[in-house]
Amino acid sequence: MINTPIIALDFSNYDSTIDFLRAFDSESLYVKVGMELFYQTGPELIGKLKEYGHKIFLDLKLHDIPNTVHHAMKGLARLDIDMVNVHAAGGSNMMKAALTGLEAGTEIGKKRPLLIAVTQLTSTSEEQMKNEQLIEHSILHSVLHYAKLTYQSGLDGVVCSAIEAREIEKVTNKEFLRVTPGIRLEEDSIDDQKRVVTPQSARNIGSSAIVVGRTITKSADPLQTYLKVKQLWEGNGND
Numbered sequence: 001m002i003n004t005p006i007i008a009l010d011f012s013n014y015d016s017t018i019d020f021l022r023a024f025d026s027e028s029l030y031v032k033v034g035m036e037l038f039y040q041t042g043p044e045l046i047g048k049l050k051e052y053g054h055k056i057f058l059d060l061k062l063h064d065i066p067n068t069v070h071h072a073m074k075g076l077a078r079l080d081i082d083m084v085n086v087h088a089a090g091g092s093n094m095m096k097a098a099l100t101g102l103e104a105g106t107e108i109g110k111k112r113p114l115l116i117a118v119t120q121l122t123s124t125s126e127e128q129m130k131n132e133q134l135i136e137h138s139i140l141h142s143v144l145h146y147a148k149l150t151y152q153s154g155l156d157g158v159v160c161s162a163i164e165a166r167e168i169e170k171v172t173n174k175e176f177l178r179v180t181p182g183i184r185l186e187e188d189s190i191d192d193q194k195r196v197v198t199p200q201s202a203r204n205i206g207s208s209a210i211v212v213g214r215t216i217t218k219s220a221d222p223l224q225t226y227l228k229v230k231q232l233w234e235g236n237g238n239d
């Protein structure tokens with residue numbers, strides 16, 4: 001269980017990220033650096049975030065042949081990140097290669113970053129999955145299938161919608177992480193997301209961690225909104 005909401009730092013450059021974080025000086029954060037930011041700022045920003053003492057989920061969603069993913073992960077392990085991900089659709093051989101790559105790149109005496117796999121993106125609807133991926137099953141069936149494959153490949157957890165979190169726990173185990181983006185407050189617009197859940201429902205349904213982006217980053221008062229989301233996630237707010 002990751003107690004603080006993971007803030008998705010979906011910014012386009014180094015300066016706006018640092019500006020945003022100024023309001024959080026007194027908070028020890030878990031932040032997510034995704035492809036928008038990492039492709040612009042690379043390892044330099046990761047080093048800075050570590051200097052601030054924040055935990056880092058590097059969300060690059062690797063999906064390639066096993067050999068490429070193995071070597072990419074070996075390099076990423078040297079960045080001193082706490083969590084990283086791949087797409088489960090890359091298959092069990094790719095996921096195992098990612099894991100051995102991470103292990104090989106982790107310095108002796110350091111903790112290997114957690115490795116999780118995306119099941120079905122929270123922006124994917126069942127209709128889209130059927131029409132575009134040609135998967136003739138329910139979205140829950142597909143997510144559970146990918147979760148089991150990820151579990152059997154030895155990874156630490158999955159990215160899914162909180163909607164599926166409880167069912168995933170049943171087919172894996174309690175410790176297997178269910179990291180859930182697609183989090184919105186009641187009053188928020190859902191934007192491009194399809195399978196959205198509030199922080200308090202995510203807690204009740206069995207998420208291990210929530211990932212929150214625009215609700216916080218686009219808020220008029222990001223710190224206050226973060227504290228509100230955190231309180232709801234911790235279970236101290238109104239259900």
Ligand SMILES: O=C(O)c1cc(=O)[nH]c(=O)n1[C@@H]1O[C@H](COP(=O)(O)O)[C@@H](O)[C@H]1O
Nearest residue numbers: 008034059121122159181182211212213214
């Ligand atoms: O792997 C992810 O983090 C991820 C997986 C997924 O299925 N859905 C999803 O939204 N994400 C990420 O979570 C964040 C959600 O952002 P907001 O929709 O702004 O809260 C984005 O940075 C996405 O890249």
